[in-house]
Amino acid sequence: MIGFLFSLVAVLVLVGIALVGVGGLGLKVLFGVIIPYAAVLTFFAGLVYRVVDWARSPVPFRIPTTCGQEKSLAWIKPNKIDNPCSTGAVVLRMVLEVLTFRSLFRNMKLDYREGPKIRYSSEKFLWLFAIMFHWAFLVVIIRHMRFFTEPIALWLQTLEHLDGFMEVNLASFGVGLPTIQLSGLVLLGGVTLLLLRRIVIPTVRYISLAADWFPLFLITGICLTGILARYVVRVDVVKVKEMAMGLATFHPVVPDGISVWFYIHFFLVCVLFAYFPFSKLMHLAGVFLSPTRNLVNNSRAVRHVNPWSYPVKTHDYHEYEDDFREQMVEAGLPVEKTLEEAEAEKTAKETPAAPETQETEEKREE
Amino acid sequence: MYDKGKIITGLVIFLAIFTYPLWSNMGKAAPVPKPELPPKSVATQCIADTQYMRTSHMTLLNTWRDDVVRMADRVYVSASGKSYNMSLTNTCLECHSDKVKFCDQCHNYLAVAPFCWDCHLVPKPKEKK
Numbered sequence: 008m009i010g011f012l013f014s015l016v017a018v019l020v021l022v023g024i025a026l027v028g029v030g031g032l033g034l035k036v037l038f039g040v041i042i043p044y045a046a047v048l049t050f051f052a053g054l055v056y057r058v059v060d061w062a063r064s065p066v067p068f069r070i071p072t073t074c075g076q077e078k079s080l081a082w083i084k085p086n087k088i089d090n091p092c093s094t095g096a097v098v099l100r101m102v103l104e105v106l107t108f109r110s111l112f113r114n115m116k117l118d119y120r121e122g123p124k125i126r127y128s129s130e131k132f133l134w135l136f137a138i139m140f141h142w143a144f145l146v147v148i149i150r151h152m153r154f155f156t157e158p159i160a161l162w163l164q165t166l167e168h169l170d171g172f173m174e175v176n177l178a179s180f181g182v183g184l185p186t187i188q189l190s191g192l193v194l195l196g197g198v199t200l201l202l203l204r205r206i207v208i209p210t211v212r213y214i215s216l217a218a219d220w221f222p223l224f225l226i227t228g229i230c231l232t233g234i235l236a237r238y239v240v241r242v243d244v245v246k247v248k249e250m251a252m253g254l255a256t257f258h259p260v261v262p263d264g265i266s267v268w269f270y271i272h273f274f275l276v277c278v279l280f281a282y283f284p285f286s287k288l289m290h291l292a293g294v295f296l297s298p299t300r301n302l303v304n305n306s307r308a309v310r311h312v313n314p315w316s317y318p319v320k321t322h323d324y325h326e327y328e329d330d331f332r333e334q335m336v337e338a339g340l341p342v343e344k345t346l347e348e349a350e351a352e353k354t355a356k357e358t359p360a361a362p363e364t365q366e367t368e369e370k371r372e373e
Numbered sequence: 374m375y376d377k378g379k380i381i382t383g384l385v386i387f388l389a390i391f392t393y394p395l396w397s398n399m400g401k402a403a404p405v406p407k408p409e410l411p412p413k414s415v416a417t418q419c420i421a422d423t424q425y426m427r428t429s430h431m432t433l434l435n436t437w438r439d440d441v442v443r444m445a446d447r448v449y450v451s452a453s454g455k456s457y458n459m460s461l462t463n464t465c466l467e468c469h470s471d472k473v474k475f476c477d478q479c480h481n482y483l484a485v486a487p488f489c490w491d492c493h494l495v496p497k498p499k500e501k502k
Binding site: 051054055058059062063064065066152153154155156157158159160163164167168174176183184185186241242243244245248249252255256264292295 | 374383384393395397403424428431432434435479481483487
Protein backbone atom coordinates (compact mmCIF):
# COMPACT_ATOMS: atom_id res chain seq x y z
CA MET A 8 0.00 0.00 0.00
CA ILE A 9 2.88 2.32 0.80
CA GLY A 10 4.41 1.49 -2.56
CA PHE A 11 1.12 2.30 -4.26
CA LEU A 12 0.75 5.69 -2.61
CA PHE A 13 4.44 6.51 -2.95
CA SER A 14 4.36 5.84 -6.69
CA LEU A 15 1.14 7.71 -7.26
CA VAL A 16 2.45 10.72 -5.37
CA ALA A 17 5.79 10.47 -7.17
CA VAL A 18 4.14 10.67 -10.59
CA LEU A 19 1.91 13.54 -9.47
CA VAL A 20 4.99 15.35 -8.17
CA LEU A 21 6.66 14.83 -11.55
CA VAL A 22 3.65 16.35 -13.27
CA GLY A 23 3.84 19.21 -10.79
CA ILE A 24 7.54 19.74 -11.49
CA ALA A 25 6.88 20.14 -15.21
CA LEU A 26 3.83 22.29 -14.58
CA VAL A 27 5.71 24.66 -12.29
CA GLY A 28 8.98 24.46 -14.23
CA VAL A 29 7.49 25.40 -17.59
CA GLY A 30 4.15 26.95 -16.73
CA GLY A 31 5.38 28.94 -13.74
CA LEU A 32 9.10 29.52 -14.15
CA GLY A 33 9.30 29.24 -17.92
CA LEU A 34 12.31 26.91 -17.91
CA LYS A 35 11.68 25.80 -21.48
CA VAL A 36 15.30 25.14 -22.35
CA LEU A 37 15.73 22.96 -19.29
CA PHE A 38 12.60 20.90 -19.97
CA GLY A 39 12.81 21.02 -23.76
CA VAL A 40 16.52 20.50 -24.38
CA ILE A 41 18.70 19.68 -21.39
CA ILE A 42 16.52 17.11 -19.62
CA PRO A 43 15.61 15.25 -22.85
CA TYR A 44 19.26 14.91 -23.91
CA ALA A 45 20.30 13.84 -20.41
CA ALA A 46 17.47 11.31 -20.24
CA VAL A 47 18.22 9.76 -23.62
CA LEU A 48 21.92 9.57 -22.80
CA THR A 49 21.11 7.86 -19.50
CA PHE A 50 18.85 5.45 -21.36
CA PHE A 51 21.46 4.36 -23.89
CA ALA A 52 24.46 4.31 -21.56
CA GLY A 53 22.52 2.60 -18.80
CA LEU A 54 21.02 -0.01 -21.07
CA VAL A 55 24.35 -0.90 -22.68
CA TYR A 56 25.99 -1.02 -19.25
CA ARG A 57 23.34 -3.35 -17.88
CA VAL A 58 23.54 -5.67 -20.88
CA VAL A 59 27.35 -5.84 -20.74
CA ASP A 60 27.12 -6.45 -17.01
CA TRP A 61 24.72 -9.34 -17.61
CA ALA A 62 26.96 -10.70 -20.32
CA ARG A 63 29.78 -10.94 -17.81
CA SER A 64 27.87 -13.58 -15.87
CA PRO A 65 28.79 -17.01 -17.18
CA VAL A 66 26.06 -19.45 -18.05
CA PRO A 67 28.13 -22.63 -18.22
CA PHE A 68 25.32 -25.14 -18.29
CA ARG A 69 22.13 -25.52 -20.26
CA ILE A 70 19.18 -24.38 -18.19
CA PRO A 71 16.33 -23.91 -20.69
CA THR A 72 12.84 -24.45 -19.39
CA THR A 73 11.49 -27.15 -21.62
CA CYS A 74 7.86 -27.80 -22.30
CA GLY A 75 8.05 -30.65 -24.76
CA GLN A 76 9.78 -33.81 -25.85
CA GLU A 77 13.53 -33.58 -26.21
CA LYS A 78 15.12 -34.74 -29.42
CA SER A 79 16.32 -38.30 -28.87
CA LEU A 80 15.63 -41.42 -30.90
CA ALA A 81 14.55 -41.08 -34.49
CA TRP A 82 11.11 -42.58 -33.91
CA ILE A 83 10.24 -40.27 -31.00
CA LYS A 84 8.77 -37.04 -32.26
CA PRO A 85 10.62 -34.07 -30.72
CA ASN A 86 9.02 -30.73 -29.89
CA LYS A 87 11.41 -28.42 -31.67
CA ILE A 88 10.11 -25.12 -30.35
CA ASP A 89 9.49 -25.99 -26.73
CA ASN A 90 12.58 -28.13 -26.43
CA PRO A 91 14.95 -26.55 -28.93
CA CYS A 92 17.63 -28.83 -30.28
CA SER A 93 19.39 -26.39 -32.61
CA THR A 94 20.18 -22.69 -32.93
CA GLY A 95 17.47 -22.32 -35.54
CA ALA A 96 14.89 -23.75 -33.16
CA VAL A 97 16.07 -21.38 -30.43
CA VAL A 98 15.74 -18.44 -32.80
CA LEU A 99 12.19 -19.51 -33.62
CA ARG A 100 11.43 -19.96 -29.94
CA MET A 101 12.83 -16.52 -29.10
CA VAL A 102 10.99 -14.82 -31.96
CA LEU A 103 7.70 -16.30 -30.80
CA GLU A 104 8.51 -15.46 -27.19
CA VAL A 105 9.37 -11.84 -27.95
CA LEU A 106 6.56 -11.20 -30.42
CA THR A 107 3.72 -13.27 -28.98
CA PHE A 108 4.68 -13.85 -25.30
CA ARG A 109 4.21 -17.62 -25.55
CA SER A 110 5.38 -18.31 -22.00
CA LEU A 111 2.85 -15.85 -20.64
CA PHE A 112 0.16 -17.62 -22.63
CA ARG A 113 0.83 -20.65 -20.44
CA ASN A 114 0.09 -18.62 -17.32
CA MET A 115 -1.85 -20.65 -14.73
CA LYS A 116 -4.02 -19.70 -11.85
CA LEU A 117 -4.40 -21.70 -8.67
CA ASP A 118 -7.85 -21.73 -7.19
CA TYR A 119 -10.00 -23.74 -4.83
CA ARG A 120 -12.89 -25.79 -6.03
CA GLU A 121 -15.32 -27.78 -3.94
CA GLY A 122 -13.77 -26.82 -0.66
CA PRO A 123 -10.17 -27.76 -0.13
CA LYS A 124 -9.55 -29.19 -3.59
CA ILE A 125 -7.10 -27.06 -5.48
CA ARG A 126 -6.79 -26.92 -9.21
CA TYR A 127 -4.82 -25.01 -11.75
CA SER A 128 -6.71 -23.33 -14.49
CA SER A 129 -5.62 -21.39 -17.51
CA GLU A 130 -5.36 -17.64 -16.96
CA LYS A 131 -5.18 -15.79 -20.22
CA PHE A 132 -6.04 -12.27 -19.07
CA LEU A 133 -2.53 -11.28 -18.14
CA TRP A 134 -1.37 -12.39 -21.57
CA LEU A 135 -4.16 -10.49 -23.28
CA PHE A 136 -3.50 -7.27 -21.37
CA ALA A 137 0.24 -7.61 -21.92
CA ILE A 138 -0.19 -8.13 -25.67
CA MET A 139 -2.51 -5.12 -25.89
CA PHE A 140 -0.16 -2.98 -23.89
CA HIS A 141 3.13 -3.90 -25.56
CA TRP A 142 1.98 -3.86 -29.17
CA ALA A 143 0.06 -0.64 -28.72
CA PHE A 144 3.10 0.90 -27.04
CA LEU A 145 5.29 -0.16 -29.94
CA VAL A 146 2.92 1.36 -32.47
CA VAL A 147 2.67 4.55 -30.42
CA ILE A 148 6.44 4.88 -30.21
CA ILE A 149 6.89 4.23 -33.93
CA ARG A 150 4.13 6.69 -34.76
CA HIS A 151 5.92 9.37 -32.76
CA MET A 152 8.79 9.10 -35.23
CA ARG A 153 6.76 11.43 -37.44
CA PHE A 154 7.96 14.17 -35.12
CA PHE A 155 11.61 13.18 -35.47
CA THR A 156 12.03 12.59 -39.20
CA GLU A 157 11.68 14.82 -42.22
CA PRO A 158 10.62 13.85 -44.80
CA ILE A 159 8.48 11.21 -43.13
CA ALA A 160 9.13 7.76 -44.55
CA LEU A 161 6.30 6.19 -46.52
CA TRP A 162 6.01 3.21 -44.17
CA LEU A 163 5.58 5.62 -41.26
CA GLN A 164 2.82 7.47 -43.08
CA THR A 165 1.15 4.16 -43.89
CA LEU A 166 1.26 3.10 -40.25
CA GLU A 167 -0.14 6.45 -39.21
CA HIS A 168 -3.04 6.12 -41.63
CA LEU A 169 -3.76 2.50 -40.74
CA ASP A 170 -3.75 3.34 -37.05
CA GLY A 171 -6.01 6.30 -37.70
CA PHE A 172 -8.61 4.58 -39.85
CA MET A 173 -11.34 5.42 -37.37
CA GLU A 174 -13.12 8.72 -37.58
CA VAL A 175 -14.95 9.96 -34.53
CA ASN A 176 -16.45 13.38 -34.28
CA LEU A 177 -16.73 14.67 -30.77
CA ALA A 178 -16.31 18.25 -31.85
CA SER A 179 -19.65 19.27 -30.43
CA PHE A 180 -18.22 18.42 -27.01
CA GLY A 181 -15.24 20.63 -27.77
CA VAL A 182 -12.83 17.72 -27.83
CA GLY A 183 -11.43 15.34 -30.36
CA LEU A 184 -9.88 15.34 -33.75
CA PRO A 185 -11.40 14.00 -36.93
CA THR A 186 -9.16 10.94 -36.81
CA ILE A 187 -8.59 8.82 -33.73
CA GLN A 188 -5.27 7.02 -33.39
CA LEU A 189 -6.39 3.68 -32.02
CA SER A 190 -3.04 2.58 -30.62
CA GLY A 191 -3.06 5.37 -28.05
CA LEU A 192 -6.44 4.31 -26.74
CA VAL A 193 -5.49 0.61 -26.70
CA LEU A 194 -2.34 1.52 -24.82
CA LEU A 195 -4.32 3.44 -22.22
CA GLY A 196 -6.74 0.53 -21.97
CA GLY A 197 -3.92 -1.98 -21.62
CA VAL A 198 -2.04 -0.07 -18.95
CA THR A 199 -5.27 0.53 -17.03
CA LEU A 200 -6.13 -3.17 -17.10
CA LEU A 201 -2.62 -4.11 -15.96
CA LEU A 202 -2.94 -1.57 -13.16
CA LEU A 203 -6.38 -2.85 -12.17
CA ARG A 204 -5.05 -6.39 -12.12
CA ARG A 205 -2.55 -5.40 -9.45
CA ILE A 206 -5.19 -3.54 -7.48
CA VAL A 207 -8.01 -6.06 -7.70
CA ILE A 208 -6.30 -9.43 -7.24
CA PRO A 209 -5.27 -9.63 -3.56
CA THR A 210 -2.34 -11.99 -4.08
CA VAL A 211 -0.88 -9.84 -6.82
CA ARG A 212 -1.49 -6.71 -4.78
CA TYR A 213 0.40 -8.30 -1.88
CA ILE A 214 3.56 -8.83 -3.91
CA SER A 215 3.44 -5.46 -5.68
CA LEU A 216 6.15 -3.00 -4.78
CA ALA A 217 6.82 0.61 -5.61
CA ALA A 218 8.96 -0.63 -8.50
CA ASP A 219 5.82 -2.23 -9.96
CA TRP A 220 3.43 0.63 -9.34
CA PHE A 221 5.66 3.47 -10.44
CA PRO A 222 6.14 2.43 -14.08
CA LEU A 223 2.41 1.72 -14.37
CA PHE A 224 1.47 5.14 -13.03
CA LEU A 225 4.16 6.81 -15.09
CA ILE A 226 2.99 5.19 -18.33
CA THR A 227 -0.63 5.93 -17.44
CA GLY A 228 0.42 9.54 -16.95
CA ILE A 229 2.21 9.60 -20.28
CA CYS A 230 -0.84 8.15 -22.01
CA LEU A 231 -3.28 10.53 -20.42
CA THR A 232 -1.20 13.64 -21.07
CA GLY A 233 -0.56 12.50 -24.63
CA ILE A 234 -4.23 11.93 -25.32
CA LEU A 235 -5.06 15.20 -23.61
CA ALA A 236 -2.47 17.07 -25.65
CA ARG A 237 -3.75 15.59 -28.89
CA TYR A 238 -7.52 15.56 -28.52
CA VAL A 239 -8.43 18.09 -25.85
CA VAL A 240 -5.77 20.77 -25.55
CA ARG A 241 -4.68 20.23 -29.16
CA VAL A 242 -1.14 21.49 -28.85
CA ASP A 243 0.47 23.14 -31.85
CA VAL A 244 2.03 20.05 -33.41
CA VAL A 245 3.89 21.98 -36.08
CA LYS A 246 5.86 23.74 -33.37
CA VAL A 247 6.26 20.49 -31.46
CA LYS A 248 7.80 18.94 -34.54
CA GLU A 249 10.04 21.96 -35.01
CA MET A 250 11.34 21.35 -31.51
CA ALA A 251 11.64 17.58 -31.94
CA MET A 252 13.54 18.03 -35.20
CA GLY A 253 15.85 20.45 -33.43
CA LEU A 254 16.65 17.75 -30.90
CA ALA A 255 17.11 15.06 -33.54
CA THR A 256 19.44 17.18 -35.67
CA PHE A 257 21.35 18.57 -32.64
CA HIS A 258 20.25 22.12 -33.39
CA PRO A 259 17.85 22.51 -30.49
CA VAL A 260 15.22 25.21 -30.73
CA VAL A 261 12.51 26.08 -28.26
CA PRO A 262 9.61 27.63 -30.16
CA ASP A 263 7.11 29.76 -28.30
CA GLY A 264 3.46 28.92 -28.17
CA ILE A 265 3.63 25.25 -27.15
CA SER A 266 1.16 24.37 -24.44
CA VAL A 267 2.46 23.36 -21.02
CA TRP A 268 0.55 20.08 -21.46
CA PHE A 269 3.05 19.10 -24.08
CA TYR A 270 5.90 19.79 -21.68
CA ILE A 271 4.28 17.65 -18.98
CA HIS A 272 3.92 14.80 -21.45
CA PHE A 273 7.48 15.28 -22.67
CA PHE A 274 8.91 15.44 -19.16
CA LEU A 275 7.17 12.23 -18.12
CA VAL A 276 8.59 10.53 -21.21
CA CYS A 277 12.06 11.80 -20.28
CA VAL A 278 11.62 10.38 -16.78
CA LEU A 279 10.60 7.05 -18.31
CA PHE A 280 13.73 7.02 -20.47
CA ALA A 281 16.02 7.93 -17.58
CA TYR A 282 14.33 5.47 -15.22
CA PHE A 283 14.44 2.65 -17.74
CA PRO A 284 17.92 1.18 -17.13
CA PHE A 285 17.40 1.12 -13.36
CA SER A 286 14.08 -0.63 -13.43
CA LYS A 287 12.17 -3.78 -14.29
CA LEU A 288 11.56 -2.22 -17.67
CA MET A 289 14.98 -3.61 -18.58
CA HIS A 290 13.10 -6.77 -19.56
CA LEU A 291 13.21 -5.10 -22.97
CA ALA A 292 16.82 -6.32 -23.18
CA GLY A 293 16.50 -9.03 -20.57
CA VAL A 294 14.06 -11.10 -22.59
CA PHE A 295 16.82 -11.69 -25.14
CA LEU A 296 19.28 -12.68 -22.43
CA SER A 297 17.13 -15.09 -20.46
CA PRO A 298 19.06 -18.38 -20.32
CA THR A 299 15.90 -20.34 -19.70
CA ARG A 300 14.74 -19.31 -23.17
CA ASN A 301 17.76 -18.64 -25.33
CA LEU A 302 19.77 -21.82 -24.79
CA VAL A 303 19.79 -24.90 -26.96
CA ASN A 304 18.80 -27.92 -24.92
CA ASN A 305 21.69 -30.12 -26.05
CA SER A 306 23.16 -31.32 -22.76
CA ARG A 307 22.95 -34.90 -23.97
CA ALA A 308 24.59 -34.21 -27.30
CA VAL A 309 27.34 -31.74 -26.41
CA ARG A 310 29.61 -31.71 -23.39
CA HIS A 311 29.50 -28.34 -21.62
CA VAL A 312 32.53 -27.73 -19.44
CA ASN A 313 32.30 -25.28 -16.63
CA PRO A 314 34.94 -22.62 -17.42
CA TRP A 315 36.10 -22.26 -13.84
CA SER A 316 36.13 -25.96 -13.01
CA TYR A 317 39.07 -26.93 -10.82
CA PRO A 318 41.49 -29.24 -12.73
CA VAL A 319 40.90 -32.50 -10.88
CA LYS A 320 43.91 -34.86 -10.58
CA THR A 321 43.04 -38.28 -11.98
CA HIS A 322 44.71 -41.62 -11.83
CA ASP A 323 42.98 -43.93 -14.24
CA TYR A 324 43.09 -47.70 -14.55
CA HIS A 325 45.88 -47.78 -17.14
CA GLU A 326 48.14 -45.79 -14.87
CA TYR A 327 47.17 -48.06 -11.97
CA GLU A 328 48.06 -51.11 -14.00
CA ASP A 329 51.40 -49.55 -14.98
CA ASP A 330 52.13 -49.13 -11.26
CA PHE A 331 51.21 -52.67 -10.19
CA ARG A 332 51.47 -54.82 -13.34
CA GLU A 333 54.22 -57.11 -12.00
CA GLN A 334 52.48 -57.78 -8.74
CA MET A 335 49.20 -58.36 -10.55
CA VAL A 336 50.74 -60.87 -12.92
CA GLU A 337 52.42 -62.60 -9.98
CA ALA A 338 49.12 -62.84 -8.16
CA GLY A 339 47.45 -64.21 -11.30
CA LEU A 340 45.16 -61.22 -11.82
CA PRO A 341 44.09 -60.44 -15.40
CA VAL A 342 45.87 -57.45 -16.98
CA GLU A 343 45.04 -55.36 -20.02
CA LYS A 344 48.62 -55.41 -21.25
CA THR A 345 51.04 -58.23 -20.60
CA LEU A 346 54.45 -57.48 -19.14
CA GLU A 347 56.03 -57.93 -22.59
CA GLU A 348 53.62 -55.56 -24.30
CA ALA A 349 54.16 -52.91 -21.64
CA GLU A 350 57.91 -53.32 -21.92
CA ALA A 351 57.81 -53.03 -25.72
CA GLU A 352 55.76 -49.83 -25.46
CA LYS A 353 58.16 -48.37 -22.94
CA THR A 354 61.24 -49.03 -25.07
CA ALA A 355 59.47 -47.73 -28.14
CA LYS A 356 58.89 -44.48 -26.29
CA GLU A 357 62.46 -44.26 -25.01
CA THR A 358 64.20 -45.12 -28.30
CA PRO A 359 64.03 -41.66 -29.93
CA ALA A 360 66.64 -38.96 -29.23
CA ALA A 361 67.35 -37.99 -25.67
CA PRO A 362 65.76 -34.47 -25.54
CA GLU A 363 62.46 -35.79 -26.83
CA THR A 364 62.33 -38.38 -24.07
CA GLN A 365 62.76 -35.57 -21.62
CA GLU A 366 59.85 -33.76 -23.22
CA THR A 367 57.51 -36.72 -23.01
CA GLU A 368 58.45 -37.20 -19.41
CA GLU A 369 57.66 -33.58 -18.71
CA LYS A 370 54.37 -33.96 -20.42
CA ARG A 371 53.52 -36.96 -18.34
CA GLU A 372 54.28 -35.00 -15.22
CA GLU A 373 51.98 -32.23 -16.30
CA MET B 374 32.26 -10.98 -21.26
CA TYR B 375 30.73 -14.19 -22.56
CA ASP B 376 29.19 -14.61 -26.02
CA LYS B 377 30.87 -11.39 -27.03
CA GLY B 378 29.92 -11.67 -30.69
CA LYS B 379 26.24 -12.15 -30.04
CA ILE B 380 26.01 -9.51 -27.31
CA ILE B 381 27.76 -6.85 -29.36
CA THR B 382 25.74 -7.69 -32.47
CA GLY B 383 22.57 -7.37 -30.42
CA LEU B 384 23.61 -4.05 -28.93
CA VAL B 385 24.58 -2.68 -32.34
CA ILE B 386 21.21 -3.67 -33.78
CA PHE B 387 19.46 -2.11 -30.77
CA LEU B 388 21.39 1.14 -31.10
CA ALA B 389 20.88 1.25 -34.87
CA ILE B 390 17.11 0.91 -34.48
CA PHE B 391 16.71 3.22 -31.51
CA THR B 392 18.83 6.01 -32.96
CA TYR B 393 16.74 6.04 -36.14
CA PRO B 394 15.70 9.68 -35.62
CA LEU B 395 19.34 10.69 -35.28
CA TRP B 396 20.84 9.02 -38.35
CA SER B 397 17.86 9.29 -40.67
CA ASN B 398 18.09 13.08 -40.46
CA MET B 399 21.84 13.34 -40.86
CA GLY B 400 22.96 15.96 -43.28
CA LYS B 401 19.40 17.00 -44.05
CA ALA B 402 18.00 20.38 -43.36
CA ALA B 403 14.56 20.30 -41.81
CA PRO B 404 12.83 23.46 -42.97
CA VAL B 405 9.87 24.56 -40.93
CA PRO B 406 6.74 24.64 -43.09
CA LYS B 407 5.64 28.07 -44.22
CA PRO B 408 2.03 27.99 -45.31
CA GLU B 409 1.54 30.82 -47.76
CA LEU B 410 -1.11 33.24 -46.58
CA PRO B 411 -3.42 34.89 -49.08
CA PRO B 412 -2.29 38.33 -50.20
CA LYS B 413 -3.60 41.29 -48.26
CA SER B 414 -5.65 42.35 -51.26
CA VAL B 415 -7.75 39.18 -50.89
CA ALA B 416 -8.21 39.05 -47.13
CA THR B 417 -6.58 40.34 -43.99
CA GLN B 418 -8.34 38.21 -41.45
CA CYS B 419 -9.40 34.59 -41.08
CA ILE B 420 -12.65 33.53 -39.50
CA ALA B 421 -10.88 32.89 -36.19
CA ASP B 422 -7.55 33.83 -34.64
CA THR B 423 -4.36 32.27 -35.92
CA GLN B 424 -3.60 30.19 -32.85
CA TYR B 425 -7.04 28.62 -32.91
CA MET B 426 -6.87 27.96 -36.64
CA ARG B 427 -3.39 26.41 -36.30
CA THR B 428 -4.49 23.85 -33.72
CA SER B 429 -8.21 23.36 -34.24
CA HIS B 430 -9.23 24.07 -37.86
CA MET B 431 -9.92 20.36 -38.38
CA THR B 432 -12.43 20.26 -35.56
CA LEU B 433 -14.09 23.36 -36.92
CA LEU B 434 -14.29 21.92 -40.42
CA ASN B 435 -15.72 18.69 -39.09
CA THR B 436 -18.40 20.59 -37.21
CA TRP B 437 -19.17 22.59 -40.33
CA ARG B 438 -19.54 19.43 -42.36
CA ASP B 439 -21.97 17.91 -39.87
CA ASP B 440 -23.92 21.13 -39.52
CA VAL B 441 -24.29 21.52 -43.25
CA VAL B 442 -24.84 17.92 -44.23
CA ARG B 443 -26.98 16.81 -41.32
CA MET B 444 -28.61 20.01 -40.06
CA ALA B 445 -28.73 22.01 -43.29
CA ASP B 446 -27.29 24.92 -41.36
CA ARG B 447 -24.97 26.97 -43.49
CA VAL B 448 -24.37 30.04 -41.36
CA TYR B 449 -21.35 30.34 -39.13
CA VAL B 450 -21.08 33.30 -36.81
CA SER B 451 -17.51 34.01 -35.83
CA ALA B 452 -16.27 35.35 -32.51
CA SER B 453 -16.16 38.82 -34.02
CA GLY B 454 -19.85 38.56 -34.88
CA LYS B 455 -19.39 38.29 -38.62
CA SER B 456 -21.41 35.68 -40.50
CA TYR B 457 -19.81 33.25 -42.91
CA ASN B 458 -21.09 30.66 -45.31
CA MET B 459 -20.02 27.25 -43.96
CA SER B 460 -18.24 25.97 -47.00
CA LEU B 461 -14.78 24.60 -47.54
CA THR B 462 -14.76 25.40 -51.23
CA ASN B 463 -16.53 28.73 -51.16
CA THR B 464 -15.26 30.20 -47.92
CA CYS B 465 -11.92 28.64 -46.92
CA LEU B 466 -10.57 28.00 -50.37
CA GLU B 467 -11.74 31.37 -51.60
CA CYS B 468 -8.76 32.93 -49.83
CA HIS B 469 -6.50 29.91 -49.30
CA SER B 470 -6.72 28.96 -52.92
CA ASP B 471 -3.50 27.00 -53.31
CA LYS B 472 -3.69 23.64 -51.55
CA VAL B 473 -0.03 22.83 -52.20
CA LYS B 474 1.25 26.09 -50.81
CA PHE B 475 -1.13 26.23 -47.87
CA CYS B 476 -2.77 23.01 -46.69
CA ASP B 477 -0.08 20.56 -47.72
CA GLN B 478 2.73 22.50 -46.06
CA CYS B 479 1.89 21.42 -42.52
CA HIS B 480 -0.06 18.28 -43.42
CA ASN B 481 2.93 16.77 -45.20
CA TYR B 482 5.23 17.93 -42.42
CA LEU B 483 3.24 15.83 -39.95
CA ALA B 484 1.99 12.99 -42.17
CA VAL B 485 -1.60 14.12 -41.88
CA ALA B 486 -3.91 12.93 -44.63
CA PRO B 487 -7.15 14.87 -44.26
CA PHE B 488 -10.19 13.26 -45.82
CA CYS B 489 -11.48 16.59 -47.16
CA TRP B 490 -10.31 15.63 -50.63
CA ASP B 491 -12.15 12.33 -50.58
CA CYS B 492 -15.23 14.36 -51.59
CA HIS B 493 -14.04 17.86 -52.41
CA LEU B 494 -12.24 18.68 -55.60
CA VAL B 495 -8.77 20.03 -55.18
CA PRO B 496 -9.07 23.63 -56.34
CA LYS B 497 -6.96 24.90 -59.19
CA PRO B 498 -4.72 27.67 -57.92
CA LYS B 499 -5.98 31.03 -59.07
CA GLU B 500 -3.90 33.26 -61.25
CA LYS B 501 -2.40 35.98 -59.17
CA LYS B 502 -3.84 39.38 -59.95
